[in-house]
Amino acid sequence: xxxxxxxxxxxxxxxxxxxxxxxxxxxxxxxxxxxxxxxxxxxxxxxxxxxxxxxxxxxxxxxxxxxxxxxxxxxxxxxxxxxxxxxxxxxxxxxxxxxx
Amino acid sequence: xxxxxxxxxxxxxxxxxxxxxxxxxxxxxxxxxxxxxxxxxxxxxxxxxxxxxxxxxxxxxxxxxxxxxxxxxxxxxxxxxxxxxxxxxxxxxxxxxxxx
Amino acid sequence: xxxxxxxxxxxxxxxxxxxxxxxxxxxxxxxxxxxxxxxxxxxxxxxxxxxxxxxxxxxxxxxxxxxxxxxxxxxxxxxxxxxxxxxxxxxxxxxxxxxx
Amino acid sequence: xxxxxxxxxxxxxxxxxxxxxxxxxxxxxxxxxxxxxxxxxxxxxxxxxxxxxxxxxxxxxxxxxxxxxxxxxxxxxxxxxxxxxxxxxxxxxxxxxxxx
Numbered sequence: 001x002x003x004x005x006x007x008x009x010x011x012x013x014x015x016x017x018x019x020x021x022x023x024x025x026x027x028x029x030x031x032x033x034x035x036x037x038x039x040x041x042x043x044x045x046x047x048x049x050x051x052x053x054x055x056x057x058x059x060x061x062x063x064x065x066x067x068x069x070x071x072x073x074x075x076x077x078x079x080x081x082x083x084x085x086x087x088x089x090x091x092x093x094x095x096x097x098x099x100x
Numbered sequence: 101x102x103x104x105x106x107x108x109x110x111x112x113x114x115x116x117x118x119x120x121x122x123x124x125x126x127x128x129x130x131x132x133x134x135x136x137x138x139x140x141x142x143x144x145x146x147x148x149x150x151x152x153x154x155x156x157x158x159x160x161x162x163x164x165x166x167x168x169x170x171x172x173x174x175x176x177x178x179x180x181x182x183x184x185x186x187x188x189x190x191x192x193x194x195x196x197x198x199x200x
Numbered sequence: 201x202x203x204x205x206x207x208x209x210x211x212x213x214x215x216x217x218x219x220x221x222x223x224x225x226x227x228x229x230x231x232x233x234x235x236x237x238x239x240x241x242x243x244x245x246x247x248x249x250x251x252x253x254x255x256x257x258x259x260x261x262x263x264x265x266x267x268x269x270x271x272x273x274x275x276x277x278x279x280x281x282x283x284x285x286x287x288x289x290x291x292x293x294x295x296x297x298x299x300x
Numbered sequence: 301x302x303x304x305x306x307x308x309x310x311x312x313x314x315x316x317x318x319x320x321x322x323x324x325x326x327x328x329x330x331x332x333x334x335x336x337x338x339x340x341x342x343x344x345x346x347x348x349x350x351x352x353x354x355x356x357x358x359x360x361x362x363x364x365x366x367x368x369x370x371x372x373x374x375x376x377x378x379x380x381x382x383x384x385x386x387x388x389x390x391x392x393x394x395x396x397x398x399x400x
Binding site for chain 2: 293295
């Protein structure tokens with residue numbers, strides 16, 4: 001089952017700056033070889049369901065190993081059976097409509 | 101890794117009433133034997149990470165089998181290593197503070 | 201425009217325990233006189249759109265006043281024009297289907 | 301109060317393709333003159349709190365006017381008092397750490 005996901009991971013109990021934790025999670029996504037795109041409030045990820053959820057689990061493990069006592073994730077997961085669709089398809093379709 | 105989760109599953113392309121799909125997903129959670137509590141905008145679930153994410157995957161599969169061409173999930177996942185905490189602990193701690 | 205909402209507010213930079221902040225936000229909701237229900241991963245709120253979003257803004261202001269340098273909210277907002285529906289309606293409809 | 305937001309609006313009861321509704325909401329954001337960036341699972345928006353939440357309300361109104369009987373929004377809202385930060389700052393900081 002192919003999924004388009006949006007991941008936002010927040011470590012708690014590590015102070016106000018969380019960018020090093022976000023970067024660590026980005027490295028986990030890269031190492032998994034999944035298509036992804038960082039944005040200002042999370043990361044879009046695309047791939048097989050199990051590969052995507054494995055990455056989210058690994059992010060929690062890595063952030064705890066880095067010293068975060070609490071990790072909070074907000075994750076969106078979108079699947080469809082009517083046709084194939086990539087992250088790029090989604091954006092280009094909306095941008096096409098906006099040019100009309 | 102123990103996780104407290106909040107799951108909100110929305111089928112698209114099946115009309116305006118989605119309660120039968122929400123109920124189907126509730127049955128998936130029950131059958132998995134996980135601690136859970138339905139609320140007005142989703143379901144709190146508690147358990148081992150892999151058991152919780154397996155339930156979410158199964159919900160997508162079941163809703164697609166029921167005929168939903170698209171399924172969109174919003175999932176929160178909270179883990180902590182400093183101490184054990186249940187869903188009931190979270191609520192009673194806040195309610196205790198509100199009584200002070 | 202009537203809305204059913206789900207609010208999860210997380211203060212950053214205040215340590216690992218956030219329950220006093222969650223309780224402060226609950227007080228803001230109570231004082232606004234809005235129908236609400238605390239759960240293990242947030243609070244369901246129901247009311248007019250402007251009253252609900254005003255409460256979320258006030259929560260951010262109060263948490264900053266309490267010393268939180270960063271506040272992160274995850275908010276769901278559901279509106280419908282086909283018929284009236286309360287938070288209690290949503291839950292009872294799903295529970296009814298589960299008893300069948 | 302300056303806010304960085306992430307908005308994902310889903311119309312229900314209008315079939316499986318929702319891109320025309322997403323595009324309509326993008327136009328609302330553009331007309332408001334707010335800094336924003338479309339991604340594969342929503343739109344990052346930046347501005348004053350009241351301007352951002354007014355845009356979200358207007359999106360619900362416009363989608364209902366277009367015929368959607370239900371509209372479901374998932375919204376993230378981040379505020380901070382320790383320093384100013386833009387959406388571009390957030391991304392460049394993480395990307396800088398990834399180049400190290």
